[in-house]
Amino acid sequence: MTNYASATGRFQQHNADAACSPACRSDIRNQPDRTPSCERGVHWMLRMLLLICCLLSACSPSSRFQIDVCTHACDNVGQTCSENTLTICRENAQGCREVTSETCEFGCDGAERCAVVACGNSVVDGDEVCDGDTLPCSDLDSVYVSGEALCKSDCSAYDVSSCTPLVCTDADGDGHDVFHATGCPSGSDYCDNDPNNYTQNGCTNCVDNDGDGYGTACDLGTDCNDANPSVFATTSDCTPPDTNILSGPAGVTDISSATFTFTCSETGCTYECRLDNGSWSSCSSPKSYVGLAGQQHLFEVRASDAALNVDATPASRAFTSVSVWQLIPGGSFSMGDGFSEGDADELPVHTVTVSTFQMMSKEVTNGAYEACVNAGACGAPGSGAASFGYGSTTGTNPWRPVLQVTWNNAVEYCSWVGGRLPTEAEWEYAARGGHTDRRFPNGNTMNCSLANYFGQPFYPYDTEPSAGTCVGTTVRVGSYAPNDYGLYDITGNVAEWVFDWYGANYYSSSATTNPQGPASGTNRIVRGGDWNANTFRLRNAERTWATPGSQGNIGIRCAR
Structure with a gap:
């Protein structure tokens, strides 16, 4: 008898390939009651060994046959969506295909899957009309004109309960609305007083405000200026003029007044002006x-031509006015020469009380005074003023103090800017800057760093090393430090007119509260000294006078 091990070994050696072939496996699996062709003539025991061999070791994993047999529930792995049902075919762990299904709440989305719709997530999807948004009613359709439409809570439509519907204005009942209106289903009506006519052709109900036969929906044609019967589309003048500003302040200025000149691109223009977005009013150049x-x-001006065409883009000029009015608090002070070094008319020293008032922080400039002259409110200064920059726009000339003005000129200017000349008592009180023991506005000594004057070391309180003018002419106002009341150049540069008549002995009989000076006189008081005055003339207590018509180195500082 053949040994089991020997028989097995010989079979494995000579028949392994045949035993493990796919055809062999097929024979064994599909015809278990028959002897496979590949094994005919082999003992039954060897045949069993062959089967064990194939199952356990002799056959490669890729060649093993399946013992389990699947019953597949679907043909192909994947999913399909029909109406509200999603069907999914998938393969389980044993490799068998099985089917699951689920119901789609919002139906299918056209891509073989359930549609995802979430009302209120601000995304319009599925069958949603809107999703949480709000629209102006006028954006929905032509039926509504105002209000807001909110998306309904189910995202199916907009809630138009707050919308205002258009009203069809149809006076003649022909189903057409008035010209240029909307809301009637049949459209606009050019002639809403005639139910048989709603087209422009033949319509006699045109809008013609000036009665020239031209206007809106008129047979003769449109009107480019329906306020002037001589101007319409077929005339030559439907073009408005251009307005141009020729002169006036720009940027930062330290004057409290401004004058502008302007013109237009046509002849015969009329103008309207306004300041700081106020009301338009008729004006002329200069303003x-x-x-x-x-x-x-902000200054603006617009021109209208003879045909009443108005410039739709007014000319404008922006500028900043630095405040020129300084508050001087009321109080009492010792008026006169407290150092016993002045003239007799500075005595006796007496107590004077003045009320609170305002004073210009700087002397009136050439540019500011020229504006008053151009406006016809002030007389021209003396001819010598040109030598000190008057009438010039170059360099600092417009900012130098005006001089060679009379007392009457000074009154004119101060009145023009809403002020007046200060009294002599107000002037000295303001110059002292709240101090009663000072010789000068900024202390008890003087030199060219403090004021523009004629240095004279002869006086013990003048610390200049030698005699002579500091500059030799006037300088821009505000070039030196102010006193403690914020007043610049209150001494030096130019002298200043004050209101009072001069009286040599007035201090002996002066009123103690807000004195106004003598009731009459020949000369008016001048205070402060000028660029060519010596140190003695710059003292706070110094009194000088001149006839009202004098035109010297005298300028203006107003009060109010």
């Missing part, structure tokens, strides 16, 4: 403003 607050300002 002046006085008493301006210390702030940014």
